[in-house]
Amino acid sequence: xxxxxxxxxxxxxxxxxxxxxxxxxxxxxxxxxxxxxxxxxxxxxxxxxxxxxxxxxxxxxxxxxxxxxxxxxxxxxxxxxxxxxxxxxxxxxxxxxxxxxxxxxxxxxxxxxxxxxxxxxxxxxxxxxxxx
Amino acid sequence: xxxxxxxxxxxxxxxxxxxxxxxxxxxxxxxxxxxxxxxxxxxxxxxxxxxxxxxxxxxxxxxxxxxxxxxxxxxxxxxxxxxxxxxxxxxxxxxxxxxxxxxxxxxxxxxxxxxxxxxxxxxxxxxxxxxxxxxxxxxxxxxxxxxxxxxxxxxxxxxxxxxxxxxxxxxxxxxxxxxxxxxxxx
Numbered sequence: 001x002x003x004x005x006x007x008x009x010x011x012x013x014x015x016x017x018x019x020x021x022x023x024x025x026x027x028x029x030x031x032x033x034x035x036x037x038x039x040x041x042x043x044x045x046x047x048x049x050x051x052x053x054x055x056x057x058x059x060x061x062x063x064x065x066x067x068x069x070x071x072x073x074x075x076x077x078x079x080x081x082x083x084x085x086x087x088x089x090x091x092x093x094x095x096x097x098x099x100x101x102x103x104x105x106x107x108x109x110x111x112x113x114x115x116x117x118x119x120x121x122x123x124x125x126x127x128x129x130x131x132x
Numbered sequence: 133x134x135x136x137x138x139x140x141x142x143x144x145x146x147x148x149x150x151x152x153x154x155x156x157x158x159x160x161x162x163x164x165x166x167x168x169x170x171x172x173x174x175x176x177x178x179x180x181x182x183x184x185x186x187x188x189x190x191x192x193x194x195x196x197x198x199x200x201x202x203x204x205x206x207x208x209x210x211x212x213x214x215x216x217x218x219x220x221x222x223x224x225x226x227x228x229x230x231x232x233x234x235x236x237x238x239x240x241x242x243x244x245x246x247x248x249x250x251x252x253x254x255x256x257x258x259x260x261x262x263x264x265x266x267x268x269x270x271x272x273x274x275x276x277x278x279x280x281x282x283x284x285x286x287x288x289x290x291x292x293x294x295x296x297x298x299x300x301x302x303x304x305x306x307x308x309x310x311x312x313x314x315x316x317x318x
Contacts, residue, residue, distance in 0.1 A: 010253035016142045018248060020149055022241040027153040029233035035158050039165050043149050046172050057179045058262060059255040064282040071274035078267030079257045082180035084282040085266045088291060090184050092298050098191045099305035105203040106309040112207040
């Protein structure tokens, strides 16, 4: 029981990332408003980014900007600086996620122009009534 | 990293996430989502990811919110969706389907919890992602590139092609948005 609790405390960051991911996934499936679905997708993406940033954190680590003279002299220890590699990858992910959001919102506007609604049920009804 | 602050911010983030998908009005949902993004950005600043934090503050909390609000005002001003919201009392009339999304997300969550049990503790300097290739960057990036900000050094120098094709992604997204919205005038 004690080991289980210690395990829970040591990784609470990761557990909460799973909770956020479940919230986003649920919103993507369950909500039938397209804007709510998009917000769910964004929550999902930020949860994944949070997970990657969490893997790079180090206890007592400084931010990844180093003193140039110290670094050239070889005095910078890897354990003192947080891992910069996940930060780089997640910068790309943030930019991609905003591109996806932009294209999705444009598609949503197009659907609204076509069917006059952003509610999934109403759109489906109108799609069915359009069919011959 | 300060675990008290981290836990406090994480709690607020989860509350904001729950609020943003459960409020009825779409405008309030969007504004709460902006608060969520900003809290997320504080969380990353607290974990030492300063570059990611300011990118999220600009892109996630700023531009995304502007996109959402602009799209909402172009699509829903006439219906009552914007303020009151109409989220779905009549959706999933068949009761058997009602629990399916909840069950799916809980199953996914349980699988992820199960996988997470093998992870190294949070903030461990000796964990696998923190030991192999990343220590090379920390120790040698300044000598090889003369850039004191390690994230900039990796982004612009070691992973330059990655950053270049990221611009291609943004360009494609821009072209798609223009071509999707342009057709309505034909």
